[in-house]
Amino acid sequence: MALEPTSAPEKVIPPHPSPDGESLTLPPDSALAQEATRRTRRSFIGLGLAGVAGVLGWRYLLNAPDADGTPAPFRRVLDANGRLSAAYFRETRLAPEFAKSQGVRQVRTNGSAGLQSDIDLAAWRLVVQPYGGGKAQEFTLADIKALPRVEMTTELKCIEGWSIKVNWAGARFADFLAKYPLASRSGQPIKDIASPPADLAPYVSLVTPDEEYYVGLDMHSAIHPQTLLCYEINDQPLTLAHGAPLRLVTPLKYGIKHLKRIGTIAFADTRPADYWAEMGYDWDAGH
Amino acid sequence: MKKLVEKHPLAIRWFHWVNFPVLMLMIWSGLWIYWANDIYRIGWGNTTLYNFFPQSFYDAVHLDHKLAQGMAWHFLLMWVFFINGLLYVGYTLVSGEWRYLLPNRHSFREAGQVILHDLGLRKTAPLVQKYNGAQRIAYTAVVLMGLGSLLTGLAIYKPVQFGWLAQGLGGYEAARVQHFVLTIGYVLFFVVHVAQVGRAGWNNFRSMVAGFEIADVPASAASPRLAPREPEPRA
Numbered sequence: 001m002a003l004e005p006t007s008a009p010e011k012v013i014p015p016h017p018s019p020d021g022e023s024l025t026l027p028p029d030s031a032l033a034q035e036a037t038r039r040t041r042r043s044f045i046g047l048g049l050a051g052v053a054g055v056l057g058w059r060y061l062l063n064a065p066d067a068d069g070t071p072a073p074f075r076r077v078l079d080a081n082g083r084l085s086a087a088y089f090r091e092t093r094l095a096p097e098f099a100k101s102q103g104v105r106q107v108r109t110n111g112s113a114g115l116q117s118d119i120d121l122a123a124w125r126l127v128v129q130p131y132g133g134g135k136a137q138e139f140t141l142a143d144i145k146a147l148p149r150v151e152m153t154t155e156l157k158c159i160e161g162w163s164i165k166v167n168w169a170g171a172r173f174a175d176f177l178a179k180y181p182l183a184s185r186s187g188q189p190i191k192d193i194a195s196p197p198a199d200l201a202p203y204v205s206l207v208t209p210d211e212e213y214y215v216g217l218d219m220h221s222a223i224h225p226q227t228l229l230c231y232e233i234n235d236q237p238l239t240l241a242h243g244a245p246l247r248l249v250t251p252l253k254y255g256i257k258h259l260k261r262i263g264t265i266a267f268a269d270t271r272p273a274d275y276w277a278e279m280g281y282d283w284d285a286g287h
Numbered sequence: 288m289k290k291l292v293e294k295h296p297l298a299i300r301w302f303h304w305v306n307f308p309v310l311m312l313m314i315w316s317g318l319w320i321y322w323a324n325d326i327y328r329i330g331w332g333n334t335t336l337y338n339f340f341p342q343s344f345y346d347a348v349h350l351d352h353k354l355a356q357g358m359a360w361h362f363l364l365m366w367v368f369f370i371n372g373l374l375y376v377g378y379t380l381v382s383g384e385w386r387y388l389l390p391n392r393h394s395f396r397e398a399g400q401v402i403l404h405d406l407g408l409r410k411t412a413p414l415v416q417k418y419n420g421a422q423r424i425a426y427t428a429v430v431l432m433g434l435g436s437l438l439t440g441l442a443i444y445k446p447v448q449f450g451w452l453a454q455g456l457g458g459y460e461a462a463r464v465q466h467f468v469l470t471i472g473y474v475l476f477f478v479v480h481v482a483q484v485g486r487a488g489w490n491n492f493r494s495m496v497a498g499f500e501i502a503d504v505p506a507s508a509a510s511p512r513l514a515p516r517e518p519e520p521r522a
Contacts, residue, residue: 012386015414016502020487024501026289036291036501043497047304054308074359081362088448095447096454155459157446160354161324163459252447280355282362287447 069280082284091193091224095251095287098153103167107233109241110158113275114213115261121245124209126229130182131201131267137182141245144229147171147179152226154251156258159276159285168249170230173204174223183219183267193223201267206248209263216272221252221286229262254285292502294417294494296382302375303495309367312360314470319357322350327467339467365440372433387417389427394420405486429476432469439466 026033060073067075125138151169174193181189181197183204188197196219204222207214221227227250231238238244243260250257256276266272277283295303321327327339345351379385397420403409413419418426442453442462456462484492494500 012383013416015416016504018412018415018419018487019500019502020491024289024490024503026501032289032291036499039291039499040493040497043493047496050304070355070359074363077363077366078359085445085448088445090448093448093450096450096458155446157459158324159358161320161463162326280359282358287445 068278068283078282078284082282082286085284085286086218086220089220089286091220095154095226098155098165100151100153100167102165103153103234104164105234107156107166107242108162108164110160110255112241114208114210114259115240115243116212117210119209119240119244119261124245126246126262127264128180128182129264129266130187132182132185132187136264137180139180141231144171144176144231144246147175150175150228151232152228154226154249156249156251156255157287159254159256159281167234168228168230169232169235170228170246170249172225173227173229173248174225176229177223190223193225196223201269203268203270203272205264205266205268205272206259206262207264207266208259208261211263213259213275214273215248215257215259216268216274216277216283217250217253217257218284218286221250224250224252226251252287254287256281257285288504289501290504291499292504293498294500295498296378296384297498298378298382299375299384300495300498302371302378305367305371306375309364309371310473312364313368314473316357316360316364317470318348318350319353320361321467322352322357323354327464362444365437368433369437372430372437376430388423390420390423394423396420398424405483425476425479429473432472432476436466436469439463439469 026036061071064071064073066072070078125140126144127136127138129136148171149169150172151167153165153167155163156166157163174190177183177190179189181187183190183201184197185199185201186197188199190196190200200219202219204217204219205214206217217227227248230243230247230249231245233239233242238247238260240261243258243262246262247260248258248262271283274283276285321339322345325339328335329337329339340350379388397413400409400413401419401421404412415422438452439456439462441449442456443459443466446453446459446462453459453462456465490501
């Protein structure tokens with residue numbers, strides 16, 4: 001390998017005319033020509049072998065067994081990237097917020113998985129399964145609205161590549177867990193998101209009432225101060241298309257994690273099932 | 288007297304040939320991602336000169352409906368692109384190769400002469416050390432573009448955790464535009480680079496694979512590499 005540093009001053013190439021385009025054939029059968037041929041052949045064989053190795057690597061990647069819609073090596077890298085960004089994550093880092101007037105009037109909708117079954121909004125309840133076990137608890141929209149109302153105008157970033165600024169209002173998920181301590185085994189509430197109870201569940205699962213759409217979140221993102229159980233857009237109650245009566249909003253994740261029409265929330269020790277992650281997307285999908 | 292002259296160290300040849308397919312695949316997987324929201328165009332108001340990209344382009348190369356695969360490839364190969372680029376820059380610094388690569392105060396004038404010469408408007412080409420002025424500018428610029436792609440990419444990838452970066456670039460949307468423009472820049476670089484390599488001929492191309500070049504050197508000098516360094520003229 002020529003990786004050792006060359007001592008520059010004595011080897012510096014002086015200015016000279018470029019040999020490009022000149023006729024620079026070596027005398028045939030000279031020692032120099034033989035050396036040139038030998039080195040050329042050796043190097044091109046090396047490059048060819050490297051190319052073959054690249055093609056074999058490509059085939060290995062694409063033919064590896066599938067792991068949730070993508071070959072396993074890709075899944076392992078996506079997951080490693082997710083662990084790396086989780087290690088760097090700080091709940092004190094906030095997504096930029098904008099003036100309310102910068103929020104769009106007509107908020108784009110994209111996808112209706114989990115919203116196609118009938119819903120009786122008056123009969124709707126948020127079902128939460130305590131991490132410590134025991135009976136599922138039910139909450140009305142009024143229970144959520146009784147929590148401090150938080151309004152924010154943040155960028156909704158779709159994994160497709162578009163983004164819009166939206167004015168949301170709702171209750172912080174962290175405030176919900178502070179009042180209803182359902183996410184720790186011991187039943188301790190979250191008083192301060194910077195030092196949550198040691199036995200807090202590492203993952204949160206959200207599922208639509210018809211169980212057609214489901215997402216998983218890491219707890220750090222779930223209790224981030226900008227993660228809301230959202231019930232209003234532009235001061236108006238959510239429409240059905242936007243996830244009435246209650247949806248998740250978190251500028252810490254791509255739009256695919258913003259589950260509409262929350263049915264059940266549960267807590268888990270391992271990564272919960274995730275609709276898009278099963279189709280080859282990054283499970284973390286975090287920002 | 289004709290000699291074999293060492294031109295490209297083995298390390299630089301490796302970095303170059305690793306980067307080539309990796310950058311190609313980064314662009315390719317980037318196109319798979321871009322397809323999902325292909326809104327960029329050249330134009331103003333209601334006038335559009337060019338849409339990125341016409342339907343015929345997508346049809347011809349089958350770029351559609353591969354967003355998840357595109358992201359998986361992109362977020363795997365980004366590591367190879369990053370590490371290879373880092374090693375390359377580190378190597379040029381340690382080995383002293385940077386002396387041939389960084390533009391100096393003559394490079395811009397020299398680049399003008401190179402362009403005139405290549406267009407057939409000037410008889411003589413300027414002298415080169417390893418590279419001419421145009422090459423120094425191009426090869427330094429493309430490394431800076433690589434850094435730009437890493438930074439704009441990171442701002443798009445983790446716009447909250449690297450919020451300072453995303454905000455510094457003008458926001459999430461702006462970072463995406465910059466990332467895209469840099470990619471177009473690579474394509475333009477590639478077109479010119481390949482055309483110039485074609486023009487320069489076999490001797491030059493072989494040097495990026497085998498490392499040596501055949502040069503006609505005065506018999507007095509043992510090898511241009513060992514010739515005494517000419518002092519840079521100081522104005």
